[in-house]
Amino acid sequence: MAERAAGGVQSVERVFELLELIADAGGEVMLSELSSATELPLPTIHRLLRTLVTLGYVRQLPNRRYSLGPRLIRLGEGASKQLGVLARPQLKPLVDRLGETANVAMLDGDMVVYVGQVPSRHSMRMFTEVGRRAHLHSTGVGKAILAQLDDERVRAIVSRTGMPAATPKSIGDVETLLQDLDTIRRRGYSIDEEEQELGVRCFAAAVADAPTPMAISVSGPVSRVDQAFADRAVPLLQEAAAAISAELSLT
Numbered sequence: 636m637a638e639r640a641a642g643g644v645q646s647v648e649r650v651f652e653l654l655e656l657i658a659d660a661g662g663e664v665m666l667s668e669l670s671s672a673t674e675l676p677l678p679t680i681h682r683l684l685r686t687l688v689t690l691g692y693v694r695q696l697p698n699r700r701y702s703l704g705p706r707l708i709r710l711g712e713g714a715s716k717q718l719g720v721l722a723r724p725q726l727k728p729l730v731d732r733l734g735e736t737a738n739v740a741m742l743d744g745d746m747v748v749y750v751g752q753v754p755s756r757h758s759m760r761m762f763t764e765v766g767r768r769a770h771l772h773s774t775g776v777g778k779a780i781l782a783q784l785d786d787e788r789v790r791a792i793v794s795r796t797g798m799p800a801a802t803p804k805s806i807g808d809v810e811t812l813l814q815d816l817d818t819i820r821r822r823g824y825s826i827d828e829e830e831q832e833l834g835v836r837c838f839a840a841a842v843a844d845a846p847t848p849m850a851i852s853v854s855g856p857v858s859r860v861d862q863a864f865a866d867r868a869v870p871l872l873q874e875a876a877a878a879i880s881a882e883l884s885l886t
Contacts, residue, residue, distance in 0.1 A: 718739065
């Protein structure tokens with residue numbers, strides 16, 4: 636059961652515990668699964684779910700399963716925008732010092748969504764833009780996010796989404812992906828080696844202890860984003876990620 640907040644309102648805590656359990660299960664669960672995952676009495680779970688269904692924050696599907704409801708989308712979009720705003724003061728110095736585009740992205744279901752960006756001063760159209768969703772296995776931020784998850788959850792995500800190849804350099808099987816994630820965990824950052832867009836390289840670092848898995852990145856053409864660039868960029872990227880993590884802990 637989730638830890639109670641000091642001075643918290645119990646019914647509110649219970650509602651959010653159920654919503655988080657549904658989200659952790661991939662967005663859809665049976666009532667029995669919720670009952671086994673929490674210490675709440677079954678009548679209490681049923682009563683809270685009925686209220687959430689009435690309000691539109693949860694849906695009851697024809698197969699009797701419960702899923703996250705459409706009214707959460709607006710709240711999620713608003714929260715995502717605020718995460719982008721919060722990260723911007725750390726992204727802008729990266730662009731100023733490195734000269735390449737900086738992004739912040741977060742886990743959204745089984746995909747990664749870009750929620751903030753400070754563009755490079757160079758005129759170059761790139762794949763990344765705020766609001767764009769992408770597969771996790773073929774982006775720098777996506778792999779940095781996956782590296783925060785255990786292998787079982789990574790396998791579950793891949794089984795649902797598949798591993799479509801954005802380019803010939805995209806990772807195409809889960810075992811190779813898991814090996815790459817082990818390297819990322821040891822190294823402390825991920826690299827997108829033209830896996831999302833040919834001619835573009837990206838370095839990304841996870842934002843620790845975020846409310847949902849997050850990562851920031853810097854990316855640009857391989858002609859500029861080379862090993863010398865990495866030597867300068869990675870420490871700055873990790874420093875910015877740590878600053879964003881610290882800021883989030885204060886909110």
